[in-house]
Amino acid sequence: MPKDQSTEDRIKDAAKSIFVQKGYAGARMQEIAEEAGGINKALLHYYFRSKDQLFEKIFEEVFQEIMPKLNAVLNLEGSVLEKIDAFVDEYISNIRRHPHIPLFVIHELSQNPDRFVQKVTANPGLPNVARLMMEIMEAMERKEIRTFVPMHLFMNILSMCVFPFVARPIIQSVTQMDDLNWDQMMDDRAEMIKRFIHAALEVE
């Protein structure tokens, strides 16, 4: 445990780790205190007042940490296929670095969908999906890529990038993959998805 960190930061890191793994309802203040290097439970309240407020702070941070990155790639210049490739690369590499974040965000938002709206209205960094939809449609009209309903295409891409990490425990069980196998598989994941999408979209 890094001793050069302020107590507040140690608590935040610990809280993030525990909340992300166990969710709000499953997390315990005591466990967070221990994770923070044996800090006293009372200090969590000294710094953050309540479990609710600590969670809110963490969720906010996680959200602010991922959204701008995910958004940036949608604003790149280039062809639709280039954009999709960049999207896949960015998502896969981000999620590999923080594999528990998607399930955490999904689970907490499904408990309280309003949270998302609040976060988003407070913050203009919402991914600009509408623009991508437009560009996909234009590329289809120009016959650059095969025609699909853009929203479904978008869902397909997103799903292939995110889902394996969300469902990792199930997938590993069903397919009998060990952790080493899993990592090797994920090393190729971005390339595989891009190849798959290109194959589906190419006009003959």
Next chain:
Amino acid sequence: MPKDQSTEDRIKDAAKSIFVQKGYAGARMQEIAEEAGGINKALLHYYFRSKDQLFEKIFEEVFQEIMPKLNAVLNLEGSVLEKIDAFVDEYISNIRRHPHIPLFVIHELSQNPDRFVQKVTANPGLPNVARLMMEIMEAMERKEIRTFVPMHLFMNILSMCVFPFVARPIIQSVTQMDDLNWDQMMDDRAEMIKRFIHAALEVE
């Protein structure tokens, strides 16, 4: 609330509904009792002894309910493409009927991955993924379909079927879809996925 149901069944239905929505840690025995039509809390313990055992029963039931169906489609006769189509149809229609199940199962299994192993060893109904992998490889060698790493192909298919339902609150927020829009979109989902997969797999 159906009065012709036994108390035990009312409790099971209520527990399923609450556990599936809130997860084990987020569920409250009191809430389950109310959901069961104002039944007394003590009765939950009379019938199921503890929250743990009630949950275990529910999880078991959910698991037994979905696994055989998901498994059956993998044992069908036919070409690989036919099998994939059947897989997509079966998954989409099942999940549309029980849209909260996947996130529930994923979330609880990520809290306790061993649970899956127990369920599976106790029950031979595990989806036979290995066989599908084999058939995919053979079809690729025969040049019936384009070549991909079979496991990635499998993940792609599974992801496209399941993920939209898991991430529904986020997707609806990001894309500004209302519920009507969502339902219309999901009416076409199976067809869209099949078209997408066929396009990706077709050899020119």
Next chain:
DNA sequence: GTCTATAGCTGGATAGAC
């Protein structure tokens, strides 16, 4: 700022009347 001690509450579980 950090600790100990403890208050106060929530929620799972049980006893016992009916």
Next chain:
DNA sequence: GTCTATCCAGCTATAGAC
């Protein structure tokens, strides 16, 4: 089988010494 009343553990939160 079902209810009321109550217990008790575990958890959040606070008071107060240092």
